[in-house]
Structure formats: structure tokens, C-alpha cells
Amino acid sequence: MFKAAQKSKASIKTEPGQVDWYSTKPYPHRLNFYDRPPLFDVTIEEFETCAIDRLRVLAEIESSFVRNRPWDDLKTVTEAQSVKYLPLNANTARHADTESQRKRDHLGHFVLRLAFCRSEELRRRFVKAETTLFRVRYDSDDTSEKEEFLNSRDFDWITVDEEEKLLFSKELQAASAGKNDGFSREKYYKVKWTRVPDLIEKRKVFLKAGWAYVPGREQSSIIFQEFETNLTRALELTAKALPRLDEDSRLVPILSNLSQGFLVGVPSEWNGAPVAGEYVITAEMVDELARKNFPMCMRNLHGVLRRDRLLKHSGRLQYGLFLKVLGLSIEEAVAFWRKSFSKMTDDKFNKEYKYNIRHSYGLEGKRANYPARSCQQILLFDQPKASDCHGCPYRHFSHDNLQTALLSAYPDTLTAADLPEIMHTVKAGHPHVACTRVFEITHSQFGVKKGEGIGGGESVTHPNQYAARSRELEKAKKELEAGPSDESVAMEV
Amino acid sequence: MDPSSPEVMLTFYRRLYPFKSIYNWLNHEHAPTKLFTHREFAFTLPGDVYLRYNSFNSAEELKKQVCTLNPTRFEIGPVYSARPKDKKTVRPSAFSPRLRELVFDIDLTDYDSVRTCCSSASICRLCWTFISAAVRVLHEALTEQFGFKHLLWVYSGRRGIHLWIGDKEAMELDDEGRKAIVGWFEVIKGGKEMGNKVHVRLSATKNNPGVLPPSLQTALEPLATLFSSLILTDQNCFASKDGYEALLQLLPEGNVIKNLRKKWEADPDRHSADKWGDLKSEVKRFDKGSSTRVTLTAALEDIILQYTYPRLDAEVSKRRNHLLKAPFCVHPKTGRVCVPVDPTRVDEFDPEAVPDVGRLLRELDEAEKMEVDGEGWDDHNDWERTSLKPYVDMLDRHAMGLMEEVRRSKIEKIDTTW
Numbered sequence A: 001m002f003k004a005a006q007k008s009k010a011s012i013k014t015e016p017g018q019v020d021w022y023s024t025k026p027y028p029h030r031l032n033f034y035d036r037p038p039l040f041d042v043t044i045e046e047f048e049t050c051a052i053d054r055l056r057v058l059a060e061i062e063s064s065f066v067r068n069r070p071w072d073d074l075k076t077v078t079e080a081q082s083v084k085y086l087p088l089n090a091n092t093a094r095h096a097d098t099e100s101q102r103k104r105d106h107l108g109h110f111v112l113r114l115a116f117c118r119s120e121e122l123r124r125r126f127v128k129a130e131t132t133l134f135r136v137r138y139d140s141d142d143t144s145e146k147e148e149f150l151n152s153r154d155f156d157w158i159t160v161d162e163e164e165k166l167l168f169s170k171e172l173q174a175a176s177a178g179k180n181d182g183f184s185r186e187k188y189y190k191v192k193w194t195r196v197p198d199l200i201e202k203r204k205v206f207l208k209a210g211w212a213y214v215p216g217r218e219q220s221s222i223i224f225q226e227f228e229t230n231l232t233r234a235l236e237l238t239a240k241a242l243p244r245l246d247e248d249s250r251l252v253p254i255l256s257n258l259s260q261g262f263l264v265g266v267p268s269e270w271n272g273a274p275v276a277g278e279y280v281i282t283a284e285m286v287d288e289l290a291r292k293n294f295p296m297c298m299r300n301l302h303g304v305l306r307r308d309r310l311l312k313h314s315g316r317l318q319y320g321l322f323l324k325v326l327g328l329s330i331e332e333a334v335a336f337w338r339k340s341f342s343k344m345t346d347d348k349f350n351k352e353y354k355y356n357i358r359h360s361y362g363l364e365g366k367r368a369n370y371p372a373r374s375c376q377q378i379l380l381f382d383q384p385k386a387s388d389c390h391g392c393p394y395r396h397f398s399h400d401n402l403q404t405a406l407l408s409a410y411p412d413t414l415t416a417a418d419l420p421e422i423m424h425t426v427k428a429g430h431p432h433v434a435c436t437r438v439f440e441i442t443h444s445q446f447g448v449k450k451g452e453g454i455g456g457g458e459s460v461t462h463p464n465q466y467a468a469r470s471r472e473l474e475k476a477k478k479e480l481e482a483g484p485s486d487e488s489v490a491m492e493v
Numbered sequence B: 001m002d003p004s005s006p007e008v009m010l011t012f013y014r015r016l017y018p019f020k021s022i023y024n025w026l027n028h029e030h031a032p033t034k035l036f037t038h039r040e041f042a043f044t045l046p047g048d049v050y051l052r053y054n055s056f057n058s059a060e061e062l063k064k065q066v067c068t069l070n071p072t073r074f075e076i077g078p079v080y081s082a083r084p085k086d087k088k089t090v091r092p093s094a095f096s097p098r099l100r101e102l103v104f105d106i107d108l109t110d111y112d113s114v115r116t117c118c119s120s121a122s123i124c125r126l127c128w129t130f131i132s133a134a135v136r137v138l139h140e141a142l143t144e145q146f147g148f149k150h151l152l153w154v155y156s157g158r159r160g161i162h163l164w165i166g167d168k169e170a171m172e173l174d175d176e177g178r179k180a181i182v183g184w185f186e187v188i189k190g191g192k193e194m195g196n197k198v199h200v201r202l203s204a205t206k207n208n209p210g211v212l213p214p215s216l217q218t219a220l221e222p223l224a225t226l227f228s229s230l231i232l233t234d235q236n237c238f239a240s241k242d243g244y245e246a247l248l249q250l251l252p253e254g255n256v257i258k259n260l261r262k263k264w265e266a267d268p269d270r271h272s273a274d275k276w277g278d279l280k281s282e283v284k285r286f287d288k289g290s291s292t293r294v295t296l297t298a299a300l301e302d303i304i305l306q307y308t309y310p311r312l313d314a315e316v317s318k319r320r321n322h323l324l325k326a327p328f329c330v331h332p333k334t335g336r337v338c339v340p341v342d343p344t345r346v347d348e349f350d351p352e353a354v355p356d357v358g359r360l361l362r363e364l365d366e367a368e369k370m371e372v373d374g375e376g377w378d379d380h381n382d383w384e385r386t387s388l389k390p391y392v393d394m395l396d397r398h399a400m401g402l403m404e405e406v407r408r409s410k411i412e413k414i415d416t417t418w
């Protein structure tokens, strides 16, 4: 399909002879069934960013399932993520560029199809998340715009006429579960029962000769099911066609990155290294920060460093880059590591370690500015061997060791009663969900509630994001507490 | 004759098993299609050896393999996207279940809490009534409500019955569709420890029990009749203390329970039918239309459903890739052949009268003695000379229905292309 992107942009323009100007707009509706692939040119960058932004929303939907969020919470979280990464306004929105929003929505969806068509498991999860996103949007869609959207498609239902409705009035009303007040006004639609499996499973419709009589208010079931079925079928077709796409070698790494993002959290780069100001840190501060603000992986590395007064290469790299991005300057970093390796002579340190530290700051060798490792990288690459301490505790620790480590790392805020819930997600293979839950528990003193994640329901995808958010919360609380004391000073005057 | 003896089984497969009929039934056409060639067969050999992912090009090939392996039984699975025997050589993504009859399994063991005549493996005419009631309810619903036409009911050889639905639409159902249909029929839910196993009412609130879905409302009337004859009379389910306590547990009204318990404790020999009468009089003491009366009436309906509605082994039906024993296999314990059952005459069906493999081989011997010129077995359908014949005929008629359907749809296709 992205071969088609080579075509000129004219291909989406209206055919001659079409009069209805409205339909010549490429995206007349906010909702989209994604029947047609995007036929416009895209840059590699657009290709990737549209997909990643959409993935952030879908990943949050996935963790909502894992966390058993009730529908209303899921909706709130999804809408919050959407506003941030994937805004999609109604036609009536005056100040939004709805065309370009919808174009991004369209493109992102199709890029992710390519990324997620590769295995049955990925397809299943993608379909579930996308159908949920569609439901969230459908629920919040403007009534008249929704009507227009529904009229624009053939859903292949038969409207039940008055005569038939009267014939089965008793059965229809019984299936409507006693909500009979509006029966005379209620519209019914006939579809093959296989198109509304959810209604069949709950016996919520009258069924005759294979036809389900769906009341108007359950009409959305038909639509969601249709969306799901279409997408499932389309993904299977894409999977078959995909080998041809491998010709374009620029896309393949992007696509595999994206699908992995779904498995272990969104790829995340944390470039928020503070240059100056109150978030800059010194070597002296690291002990306290580790205790208060670090995620378990960094807590662990810090603990090992203090205990052994040494840290193996992979651990140094994971921890050192994290500290750099946290705001530890090169001078402070050298001081920190020099002091930490207290068994080592100055000579050995200068010869073997100082260079590496400066290198990781981009001051030696090819002078690259190495970013800190994201959760995705920690989970997927450089897997720890038996004697290693780096990695993700929620993935790489034994269950017993993880529980002990958690209790000793957060003695004041986390209790044994919290463990079953955390371990449940660990065992189900969702380390980022476990980490997010630990964040919530250990930051409840700052008013963080279950389900809020690191803010707005977002999950942890980067250790630096965890630490930065933790420090923000701490600072906000300090300021709040400082407030009244100022006032009391004022009162004394 | 010992049905588990390998010689007996081998003779049965070589001379009596209707491979051609089975082939026609699975294949829907005369020339081999993927419906047969991509179909999984699994064999159970003596000593619990289980061979999966076998597939065959023809009825003859299947017969040859069955006679070579001489399994105690074999099962039929789904039609896969590739030949099951090639499973190891194709990409895993290219091997997935595609088509499969919609199957149901009903077994009397699921009725142990409501039958008093027998327990576990044993079965008699009385408890077969549970099965025949289930067949009638399911058959009616699957044809009238779901619109299926090609239903093959098969005795499971001991204490249950299987159903194979071969309609195109049934074959094509994905797992979600199968799960939905199971949900439609799964009225009795919850294990031994659960008292009230029926929670089906729509729009129930704290003060209102809600209404039965139309499908169950339809089923209720015949089941109420059955309840009276089977549960109250034949099984006398509420005779024992355990029996009536189980009933009392299902009632939502404290005073009614107290009154009945007092009465029944004082009269230990009171018959179930009388006890049910007592319960109904208790209900009638509340004003018609009062909320207690409505709640109690709903509870009585739920009780009737709990004691008589079909109890499915839901897992069998939910997934395309579930295997189910092939019709005409021999049950290793009873020696009885898993024969098709006519749903319109299921009440008359007597599991004890089903031909067993020993009897069939004796019939065959006698038929041969009668014949002057012994013909070779391979140009002849030996089962025609035994009491297996009416059952094979039943399968053939069923297979013809399916083949007719395919033939007609092919003609339609030609018509539309013109």
C-alpha cells in the first residue's frame, strides 16, 4: 500500500462530474472505518511519528485492560492520551485543523497495521485496542455527525417494518428487558446473528431463523462488531502481502520497533536532561534521590554499587546514562563514580574508568550524545546473565527476589499487602504495568491515586520519566507546604 | 466378546465401519475437497498413545490407516489451512483451524446433582429422559432460532450424546461466534458448591426479578411438563432431606422456607409432587401482583430451568480446534457403537438396545452362514447385513442433505455468472 504513496497527491482529488462538494473532502467524518489506505506521500519521519503517537494511545488502552479499568476510567484515560497525542475534533470545532488531524489518524492506523499484522497474537491485540479506541470515539461523537457517518456506509441491516414488529412484539419486548415504555418508538434492525455475537452471548436479542432483531439502542454493537471483523480480515490480508514490503529496508526496522513497543511499552526517549536550575543534581545528592525518586531498576543498581563498591559494565552503562539524563554533570559524574569505587586506586580509576564516563557524555571517541536507556531497551536488549545486576527487576528478577527487593526498597510506602496485585501483573508478563503500580503506591503520599500512573493514566516507559515525575511531585508538595508557613510569617509582621 | 480385544476391533473396522458414509458426511461432495483432505484425525491407541494431526486424501486411505493402527477410537478435528500431516513442514502461521462443524456434547455426569436413579457412569431409561429433553430443547432452538438445517445427533456410547451441525454457516463460525452461541445456551452455570445456578433474567433489580429472555420463555412450557413427570415423579428429587434442602436453598423468601421445612421435617415420606404442591400453595398466599409473589414465581421458573434445561459441556463447543469422537466408533467400556439418533424419536431411544460390537460380529457370522456363495467383503457393504444398517442409512441421509446443499449452491453460482 505504501507503494501507492508514490502516486501524486492528485489521486485523492475528486473525480470529474461529482457534484456533492461535501463528499470531495477526503475526510468528511471524524470516525473512520479505514476502508481505504492512505494515498498520499509521506516522509519517513511522518510515517514514524504518526505511528508512535497512535501507539501511545493504544498502549494505554492495553494497560487499561491489564489493570481491569472500568469502562468509564478507560474512556477518560484514553481521551486524555488522545488529546495529547492524537487529537481528533468534530466538524463543528472552529479552531482545529480537522483535515490534518484526520489525515494523521488515517496514516497512523495504516502504519500500525503493517507493524501488527505479523503474528496472530499481535493482530488480536491490535484489533482489540483499535476497536476500543473506535468505541471511545464513537461514544463521544456528536449525535448528528454520528448519524451522518452511519448513513455514509452500508451496514447491511434490514429495518424491521411495523407489521413484523407487531407480529413479534411480545418477544421483542421481552428481549428488550422490560424497557417497554418506548417500544412503539423503538426501531429494530435485522442482521445475521453472527454479526452481533456479544448480544447473542448475553441473550439480549430476539432471534428467529438466524436473524437477530437488534433494537436501535444496541445498534452500536453491530457497528463495533463490523469494525472488528473488517479490521481482522484486513490484517490477515496485509500479513499475506507484507513480504513484498520488506523491499523497502527503511521501513522494516521502524515497523519492528513499533510492534515491540506494543509488547513492552512505547519506545520512549527522554531528552529532558536539565542544564541548570533546581533539577540539576550533584554527586552528594544521589543517595537521597535513589531512596526517594528512583524506579526499582535504578534503586537496585545503586544498592549494588553501594554494597560492592563496584558495578559491572552493563550496569554502569544503564545507571550512568540514567544519572546523566537526570542532571548529573560530567564533573559531578566523575566525582560520583570516583567516590563510589572506593576500593580502587586513583591510577586505575583514571586509566580505566574516567575515559568511559567522559565517553558516555560525548566528550571522547566519536562524541555521540548517548541517550539513557528506555524501558523498551532495558527489556529487550543486553539481557542480564546470571551474575549481572542490570535489566528490569520486574522482568529479570525471580519472583521471590523481586518481592524481597520491593519491600526493602520502599519500606515506608509499600507493604506486603500490595504485593499480590503487583506480582499478578509481573506473572502475566506486564513489567511496565507493575512498575507503574509501584509508582502509584509509593507516591500516594503526594496524592497519586490508583490508575493515575505517572500522570493522566500514563504508564512508565522510561526510568528517567519515572524519576522526573517523582521529583516534580515531591517539589510540588514542598512548595505547597512552604506556602502556609510564609503566610504565618506574614501574620507575625 | 471383549470389545477391547484388538481382533474384535480390527474386524469391526475392516468389515463394518462405514468409512464411505463418514467421508461423504465430512466432505460434502463426491470428489475429495479440503473439507476432507485438510481435516484432522486423531487416534487413540491402546496404552493411552495419542496420535494427532493425521490427514488423508480419501476414504480408502483413512480406512487403510485405521486398519493398520487399529485404534481403540478416533476423533475428528477441524479443517486446517494446510494438510494436518504437513503441520511440521509448514510455517506455524500458515497452519490454523479454518472450518469445523459446530459441535455440542451433553453428558449425564453433569446431571448428577439432579438425578437420583443412577450416578456417575451408569445410565438407565429414566435418566435418558434428561438427555432426550436436552435434545428436544436444543434441536428446536438451533433450527427455529438459529436457522440451522443439518444437525446430526450421535449417541456417545455410554451416557451422553453429541451433536454435529454441518451447515455452511456453522462450519464457518469463528471461535467468537461459537462462544456466543454457547452463551445463549449456557443457562446452568456454577459448580457443585453453587446453589442457584440460573442467572438469566434480563433487567433484574433489587426489587424486581426481571424477565426471562424470549428463548427461555419459549422453552419453559415444555420443560414445566417435563419437570412434573421427570423431576417430581420419576426422580422424586425432593424426597430426601438433601433433596428438599437443595430446593429450599433456591427460595428467596425466609418465611416460606421456614414453613415448608417445618412441614416436611414432620412428614419425612412426603412425595416430591406433594412438596411442590406445598410450595405452590405457599406462593399463592401472597397477593397476585405483589412483589413477593412476583419474586417467588420467578424463583419457581428458575428452579424448573435449573432441574431440566440442557447442561452443556461448554468447552467442547467454544473452539474450532476441539476434537470429538467420530460417529460409529466403539465405546471401549460398553462395546456399544456411537450411532446416530433421530431427534424426533429420541424419547424412544434406548441406550441399552444400541448394537454392540459383539452382537454385530455375530450377526455377520450368521449372515455368512446363510449365504450360499460367499462374496468378498470389499465389494460389499457388510454393515448392510447387520443391525447397524438403519444407523448407517441415517448418516447417509444426513450426508445427502449436505451434498444437495453444495450441489444447489454450485448451480446458483453458474446462474449468477451468466
Ligand SMILES: [Zn+2]
Residues within 6 Å of the ligand: B117, B118, B122, B123, B124, B125, B126, B127, B128
Ligand atoms: Zn438412571
